[in-house]
Amino acid sequence: FLNTYTWCREAGFQNINVDLMAALPYQTVESYTTGLRKIIRLAPEHISAYSLILEEGTPFYQKYNSGCYPLPDEEQERLMYRETEQILAQAGYERYEISNYAKKGYACRHNLVYWQGGDYLGLGLGSSSYMDDVRFHNTTDLDTYVNQGAYVEDREELSVQAKMEEFMFLGLRMTEGVSMDVFEKYFGKKMESIYGDVLKKHLSIGMLEKKESRIY
Numbered sequence: 203f204l205n206t207y208t209w210c211r212e213a214g215f216q217n218i219n220v221d222l223m224a225a226l227p228y229q230t231v232e233s234y235t236t237g238l239r240k241i242i243r244l245a246p247e248h249i250s251a252y253s254l255i256l257e258e259g260t261p262f263y264q265k266y267n268s269g270c271y272p273l274p275d276e277e278q279e280r281l282m283y284r285e286t287e288q289i290l291a292q293a294g295y296e297r298y299e300i301s302n303y304a305k306k307g308y309a310c311r312h313n314l315v316y317w318q319g320g321d322y323l324g325l326g327l328g329s330s331s332y333m334d335d336v337r338f339h340n341t342t343d344l345d346t347y348v349n350q351g352a353y354v355e356d357r358e359e360l361s362v363q364a365k366m367e368e369f370m371f372l373g374l375r376m377t378e379g380v381s382m383d384v385f386e387k388y389f390g391k392k393m394e395s396i397y398g399d400v401l402k403k404h405l406s407i408g409m410l411e412k413k414e415s416r417i418y
Contacts, residue, residue, distance in 0.1 A: 207244055217308060219248040224282040226254055227271035231281045235289060242293045247308040251286045252301045253279055299376050317372045319365070335360050362389065366396060379411075379418035393417070 210218055220241050224234050241249060254273070256263050265271055274282070287297055295303040302313060315322050324331045328342040337360060341353040360368070366389055373380035385393045394401065401417065404410040411418045 207246075217248070218246045219250060219310065220244070220246045222249060222251045222286075224251060224253045224286070225274050225279040227273055229274055229282075231274075231278055231285065234282045235285050238286060238289055242289070242295075248302070248304045248310055249290060249295060250302050251290075253283070297377060314376075317375050319369055319372065335365065365389070370397065374417070377418070379416045382415045382417065 207218065207220070222238060222241060238251070256266060262271070266273065286303075290297065290303045295305060296309075297303050298309045299313065299317065302310065304310065312322075314320075321333050322331060323333060324339065326340065327344060327347045328340060330339040331337070336357060338354045338357040341347050341350075341355050346353050366385075369385060369388065370380060380393075382393045385391075389396075401410065405412060
């Protein structure tokens, strides 16, 4: 990793992201934050910091269940998350999404398109796309892809209800939250008319916050 990062800088790249994973086998809060501080010294423009997710059906999941790979407990994982935000803030990185941090002006436009419901076109084997309210992806089978080109699979046209739901749960990933005005502009309905009870509940228990016309 260090060699690759150095070569990228030497090649002239001026906008580099580093992915960092937390809650790995045998990892401690101390070992994680030590790695994080080493990354900061490299001064990448963007850092994505995610926790490991166990996926059923994978070899790792099977080995974890057999006791081969002990993972940090939930409290340690929460500490890693809080330490990430604090340490990166002190180093000048702004958290603009649940797991993404950037120096000023370097928030990932690619990611923002996803979370703001914009169109995107994926090119290559297994790539995903979302265009004109339709989600689809190229085949993941290499032989089919080579012989038939960008063979599209799982074409799904999103309903208005699905688009509203994605507007909310993807938008709330971002620290800037979701705009009530934009919701009304997109869907012709006020946000409260669709999600009024849910918003009221979570605002009352402090899980959401409203500032002017935005929900965080």
